[in-house]
Each structure stands twice: as structure tokens, then as C-alpha cells.
Amino acid sequence: MWALVLLGVLLARRQWLRTSVVDACFAGVVLPFLPVFALAEHAMARSGLVWVPMKGPQLVMLALGVFAPIGLWLGGGLISVFALEAVVLWYTLGLGEHPGVRSPWEPWVTLVYGGLALAMLAYRVRSHTIELRLREARAEAEALERLARLFLVVRDATNTPLQTLELSLALLRKRHPECAPTVATMERSVERLRAFAQRLGIADPLVVWREGDESFDAESMLQRLEADLARELERRRR
Incomplete structure (x- = not known):
């Protein structure tokens, strides 16, 4: 009873x-x-x-x-x-x-x-x-892999814009020599961004490549990361 x-x-x-x-x-x-x-x-x-x-x-x-x-x-x-x-x-x-x-x-x-x-x-x-x-170890490994994929997305997404900036600065220096001081300042900024993007490559070994990841698309991967983050936030609110 x-x-x-x-x-x-x-x-x-x-x-x-x-x-x-x-x-x-x-x-x-x-x-x-x-x-x-x-x-x-x-x-x-x-x-x-x-x-x-x-x-x-x-x-x-x-x-x-x-x-x-x-x-x-x-x-x-x-x-x-x-x-x-x-x-x-x-x-x-x-x-x-x-x-x-x-x-x-x-x-x-x-x-x-x-x-x-x-x-x-x-x-x-x-x-x-x-x-x-x-x-806990599995959750930590998954979190590190998501962070590594985020680094990879940032590096890939900034690669093309940086190349465009470098080419544009080279043309600007050639066509407008009088802007050399300004161009030099901009080039140093681009170099710092390039160095930062290269440092993100330290996370490459943490990424586990699965079937379907051969064709890397930064935009789609960023969308998946955003979806994972939204699900995690929803889980923590419960």
C-alpha cells in the first residue's frame, strides 16, 4: 500500500x-x-x-x-x-x-x-x-568537429573575396600611383585577413569527411551549422 x-x-x-x-x-x-x-x-x-x-x-x-x-x-x-x-x-x-x-x-x-x-x-x-x-567525450568531439567545420566555412567563404581584393588593389596601385599610401594600408589589412584565414586551417584534421562531402559548399554547410545551432538552442529552452 x-x-x-x-x-x-x-x-x-x-x-x-x-x-x-x-x-x-x-x-x-x-x-x-x-x-x-x-x-x-x-x-x-x-x-x-x-x-x-x-x-x-x-x-x-x-x-x-x-x-x-x-x-x-x-x-x-x-x-x-x-x-x-x-x-x-x-x-x-x-x-x-x-x-x-x-x-x-x-x-x-x-x-x-x-x-x-x-x-x-x-x-x-x-x-x-x-x-x-x-x-561527454562524444559530445565534446562533436562540438569540436562543428567548430572545425565552421572554421572551414569561414576560410572558404573569405578566400574568393580576398583574392578579389588583392587583384583590385594591384590594379589600383598600377592605375593610380598617387594612391600608393592608401593602397599599402589596404594591402596590409588584406594580408592580416589572409594570415587569419590560413590559421583556421589548424582545425582541418578534426573534420570527419562523410559521403556527400566531396563537393564542399560553404553556403550549404553554413546552413546546416545554423540548423544544428537552432536545434541546440531549442533543446536548451525546454
């Missing part, structure tokens, strides 16, 4: 859901099993029946190793609590001398279950961390 209530809380807050709320709800679902298992073991110890104790905590610990939210603090803490409960119940109820107990290796078997659950949880956390790092 309490699990349905907590599920309702999560559904009601799904628009503003935070990790702390999810962790609290998960702990709220799991922790009530502690008194249930304690009462069950106490009842079995008084009944005089033959049984194998601590199966409940063992199964819950394995389930925590598989289904607990990613993070060692919550999952590891819950697993430790159930393992500690099993040890306390074993010695408090004197199950080691109980004639109905059919588990001579307890509470060590339960502790092994706890260790296995912790190992499973640690593996999940490590896999999740590696996956996040791979995603």
Missing part, C-alpha cells in the same frame, strides 16, 4: 522531479521490510517449525544491488542495514542453537549475499560513470 502512495507522489511531482525525491521514495518502499522480516523471524523462532532463516533480507539485498538508484550511498547504506539486521536477529534470537534452523553457515551466508549485492551495485555505478564519460 505504501508503495502505491509513494508512486503517486512521484507521478504527482514528475514535472519537478529531483534525485533526492526519488531516493527518498525508494528508501520509503524498502525500509518497511525491516520490521516485517524481524517479526517474521521472531514468529518462526517461537513456532518451533523447521525453516531456513534470513531469506527475506538476502533477496532484498540482491534486489537492491540490481534495482537501487545509481549511487553507492543509498544502495550501499540500505544493503548494509539489511545485513546488519540479519546479524542482530541471528544473535538476538539465538538462532545458532535453535533446533528448527536449517542453515548452519549463518549469518555468514547473509553477509556473503550482502557483499555480492554491494559488488553488483558498484559495478552498476562504475558502468554508469563510464557511460557518462563516453557521452
Whole structure:
């Protein structure tokens, strides 16, 4: 019943859901099993029946190793609590001398279950961390490639205008020698622009050429970059 209530809380807050709320709800679902298992073991110890104790905590610990939210603090803490409960119940109820107990290796078997659950949880956390790092590396590589393509677009788009300016300045110098100081200033500016365009070539190795990129068109590539930027801005606004 309490699990349905907590599920309702999560559904009601799904628009503003935070990790702390999810962790609290998960702990709220799991922790009530502690008194249930304690009462069950106490009842079995008084009944005089033959049984194998601590199966409940063992199964819950394995389930925590598989289904607990990613993070060692919550999952590891819950697993430790159930393992500690099993040890306390074993010695408090004197199950080691109980004639109905059919588990001579307890509470060590339960502790092994706890260790296995912790190992499973640690593996999940490590896999999740590696996956996040791979995603970050991929996103960074894609961002660098987009930047490299932008450099390539700028260099290609400025190449023809610079050539036109250089030819025009050469004609202007030849036909109007009296404008030599002005032409010299303009030529220095064009040289700086040419040097800047050449420096953009440092990004060429980052560009991954795909099928269809053989015929490079600066205008179409710029349009694709603008579309990618628009999609990214739209995604961040959500």
C-alpha cells in the first residue's frame, strides 16, 4: 500500500522531479521490510517449525544491488542495514542453537549475499560513470568537429573575396600611383585577413569527411551549422 502512495507522489511531482525525491521514495518502499522480516523471524523462532532463516533480507539485498538508484550511498547504506539486521536477529534470537534452523553457515551466508549485492551495485555505478564519460567525450568531439567545420566555412567563404581584393588593389596601385599610401594600408589589412584565414586551417584534421562531402559548399554547410545551432538552442529552452 505504501508503495502505491509513494508512486503517486512521484507521478504527482514528475514535472519537478529531483534525485533526492526519488531516493527518498525508494528508501520509503524498502525500509518497511525491516520490521516485517524481524517479526517474521521472531514468529518462526517461537513456532518451533523447521525453516531456513534470513531469506527475506538476502533477496532484498540482491534486489537492491540490481534495482537501487545509481549511487553507492543509498544502495550501499540500505544493503548494509539489511545485513546488519540479519546479524542482530541471528544473535538476538539465538538462532545458532535453535533446533528448527536449517542453515548452519549463518549469518555468514547473509553477509556473503550482502557483499555480492554491494559488488553488483558498484559495478552498476562504475558502468554508469563510464557511460557518462563516453557521452561527454562524444559530445565534446562533436562540438569540436562543428567548430572545425565552421572554421572551414569561414576560410572558404573569405578566400574568393580576398583574392578579389588583392587583384583590385594591384590594379589600383598600377592605375593610380598617387594612391600608393592608401593602397599599402589596404594591402596590409588584406594580408592580416589572409594570415587569419590560413590559421583556421589548424582545425582541418578534426573534420570527419562523410559521403556527400566531396563537393564542399560553404553556403550549404553554413546552413546546416545554423540548423544544428537552432536545434541546440531549442533543446536548451525546454
